[in-house]
Amino acid sequence: MSSKERFADKMEFPPEIEQPNVYPLSWHRKTEKLQEVWEASLREYWKPEELPWDTLDLDSYTWEERECIAYWWTLLSVFDASAPPVFAEALIKTYEVHEEDPVRKCFFSVTSDEQNHEIMCGLSITKLLDHPDPLTYEPKTDIGRRLQKNAKWLYFNGARYWNGYKTAVPKYDLAVLFSSFLMGEIAAATIFKQMYENSREPVFKEAFKNIGRDEGRHMAICMAVMERDYPGISEEHKAIVTKQIRAGYLFLSAVLYEPPADFWDLPSDFIANQREAEEIARNAGFGIPTVEAKRENWRQAIINLKGVLDHYNIPFPAIPEVGITGEEISDVEMDDIIPVF
Ligand SMILES: [Fe+2]
Numbered sequence: 441m442s443s444k445e446r447f448a449d450k451m452e453f454p455p456e457i458e459q460p461n462v463y464p465l466s467w468h469r470k471t472e473k474l475q476e477v478w479e480a481s482l483r484e485y486w487k488p489e490e491l492p493w494d495t496l497d498l499d500s501y502t503w504e505e506r507e508c509i510a511y512w513w514t515l516l517s518v519f520d521a522s523a524p525p526v527f528a529e530a531l532i533k534t535y536e537v538h539e540e541d542p543v544r545k546c547f548f549s550v551t552s553d554e555q556n557h558e559i560m561c562g563l564s565i566t567k568l569l570d571h572p573d574p575l576t577y578e579p580k581t582d583i584g585r586r587l588q589k590n591a592k593w594l595y596f597n598g599a600r601y602w603n604g605y606k607t608a609v610p611k612y613d614l615a616v617l618f619s620s621f622l623m624g625e626i627a628a629a630t631i632f633k634q635m636y637e638n639s640r641e642p643v644f645k646e647a648f649k650n651i652g653r654d655e656g657r658h659m660a661i662c663m664a665v666m667e668r669d670y671p672g673i674s675e676e677h678k679a680i681v682t683k684q685i686r687a688g689y690l691f692l693s694a695v696l697y698e699p700p701a702d703f704w705d706l707p708s709d710f711i712a713n714q715r716e717a718e719e720i721a722r723n724a725g726f727g728i729p730t731v732e733a734k735r736e737n738w739r740q741a742i743i744n745l746k747g748v749l750d751h752y753n754i755p756f757p758a759i760p761e762v763g764i765t766g767e768e769i770s771d772v773e774m775d776d777i778i779p780v781f
């Protein structure tokens with residue numbers, strides 16, 4: 441007989457399947473809210489390629505302005521280009537743990553939305569630089585050269601985070617993963633709304649409106665799953681959530697505020713170069729909030745999140761950088777990081 445054990449001639453029904461197994465053969469539907477979000481995602485689907493690109497007159501921008509705006513899209517893509525694989529990994533997990541059907545569909549929609557955001561970053565960068573890769577592009581101005589160095593360092597840090605994420609996902613329960621996702625989604629919804637309001641180029645405005653709407657749906661998904669799962673959350677999981685929120689703050693600050701030096705491994709001129717670029721982009725009508733406005737937004741997003749977690753008696757971490765007191769969390773490592781954007 442072959443080494444493969446045969447069952448069908450020994451028993452009437454097959455043996456139990458070992459879990460977690462990759463796929464459920466069931467379509468339970470408990471959380472109606474998630475079905476609504478899934479349907480909204482289909483209705484609100486958009487195509488970055490079909491935005492009014494013909495209205496973008498690149499010759500009305502200087503090369504400094506083009507490189508500075510492209511830098512912001514590059515910064516965003518350090519987060520958004522990692523989001524499709526990040527959510528694809530989470531999507532697989534929803535199948536492995538046999539999540540109900542609308543949860544699986546919602547994660548599929550987030551993966552697809554995030555790929556759209558990444559496509560949008562790519563189209564913007566390619567048009568602005570006339571080159572499809574910000575790391576191999578030959579900068580034309582002094583600020584462009586300094587920003588390319590920034591971009592290389594951001595990319596290096598982002599790459600470290602991917603390994604952390606891959607080891608973190610199997611370790612954590614979906615309930616814990618959702619708290620990290622929520623942090624990213626609250627913050628994303630806030631920043632894109634502002635970028636929409638403050639940008640004057642129609643194609644970017646339209647993109648920010650669409651991305652902001654997508655992020656709002658992602659936030660609704662996280663909230664619905666938390667409402668379902670958090671009333672019974674264990675003390676052990678609560679402690680992990682608290683730590684994740686602190687990790688999320690450190691990670692996402694790079695795009696929503698400024699990268700904290702104790703976590704982001706960046707050269708000392710990084711922040712000065714970035715501030716200079718943001719000023720140039722802002723003056724060219726590209727709506728990046730000022731440092732003060734970013735700080736205030738970020739604080740507001742964190743306060744909203746705190747409101748959600750307080751509701752479930754989950755201790756909140758101290759975030760003194762934006763004036764929020766709470767539990768002191770000091771041992772945050774790259775391996776702990778699971779927030780996404
Ligand atoms: Fe996104």
Ligand SMILES: [Fe+2]
Nearest residue numbers: 625655658781
């Ligand atoms: Fe998102």
